[in-house]
Amino acid sequence: MTYIVHGATGAQGAPVLAALTAAGLSATAAVRNTAAVQSHPAVAVDSTSADSLVAAYTGADGVFVHLPVGSPEQQMAAARAIGEAATRARPGRVVFSTSGFPIGVPGQEGPGDVLLGLLAAGGVSHAVLAPKLFLENLLLPVVVGPAREEGVLPYPLREDYAVSWCSHLDVADAAVALLTDTSVSGTIGVGALPALLGADLAAGFAGHLERDVRFSPVTPEEFGRQIIPMFGEAGARPVIDSYVWRATQSGEVIDTATSAQTVLGLTPRTVGQWLRDLGL
Incomplete structure (x- = not known):
């Protein structure tokens, strides 16, 4: 079983990579520069290129995603590319961290909303972590x-x-739980x-x-x-x-009802x- 981790050398992705490995799962770092990853398998990706991401996602059991730091335009481009790639490659699961950015705000459609809309429209199994x-x-x-x-x-x-x-460590724990249990969906507060x-x-x-x-x-x-x-x-x-x-x-x-404590027991x-x- 192979799991792809976006931003695996960064503050949020690195703990997910480590947590998957600690759980005995095969984790691959999806990064721009594979030379920056020494301890795990790595694949070079361009987060704004659907074709690049399809190659990384194909055959994966799961993908952990958070939008890269950048301008709203850059984040929107990444959201569209990731959503398209997941629909085409059909990994077994996608777990998306909002990184604290709001989603589902009436009258607003941010990058996170666009990504989730594409995943839903494409029928991709997914769940959301909302710190x-x-x-x-x-x-x-x-x-x-x-x-x-x-x-x-x-x-x-x-x-x-x-x-x-x-903490990023808490998000990593929840990400592993959601990547490996596809029966849980929706938005989980952390x-x-x-x-x-x-x-x-x-x-x-x-x-x-x-x-x-x-x-x-x-x-x-x-x-x-x-x-x-x-x-x-x-x-x-x-x-x-x-x-x-x-x-x-x-x-x-x-919300207590949709918290990681209630839904995941974490x-x-x-x-x-x-x-x-x-x-x-």
Whole structure:
């Protein structure tokens, strides 16, 4: 049994590749540059070329997909190519992670919606993983640095903003479950229940670092000024805008009925468990 993993050298794909291997399954990395993959079989793909993807998907038991980082136009091109390729190649299963981007918003048809529409129209067995925010965001130097050095965890969310945070490791666990069990379909929320406040994040870091840590909300604009030198204006702007939007919301909490806890029997890691699993 062979499973294809998109972005297998990246933050979200690499844990899926590792989790499939740990489960005793054959996993192949679908990447632009196969030389970057040393420990697993790899296939070169262009995520915007259906023909390239058909060659990779043909004969596969499953495919893990998340849209590559890029402009909306680039993501839309990838969504169309992946959907077309899956319909033509007909892998046994496709599991798509939204990576926290919204889907199913009335009046809006984003890349994720287009991909899912193509999979459904093509009759491809598929399921969706819908995380909210990734704990790995807290490893940005501008966030984890002050936590370690000053006992302050700065992040652009209000103190009362509850989020079903999850880690890439949690998504990987759920992806393996959905790739290997085609009886489950629909959209599965991945994240903490009850949802976590900033103070909960700080408490997790405090326990791991063995020092007092407090949460400190910062504005999206202040956060943006800190990350633009790392990602550039074009890369940072969508991130900044997403936190401007969050400032208008009450929180981001997954539905218990469709959560990985309820549907798959999987419990996401606590902040402390996640930090320990990363070996930080």
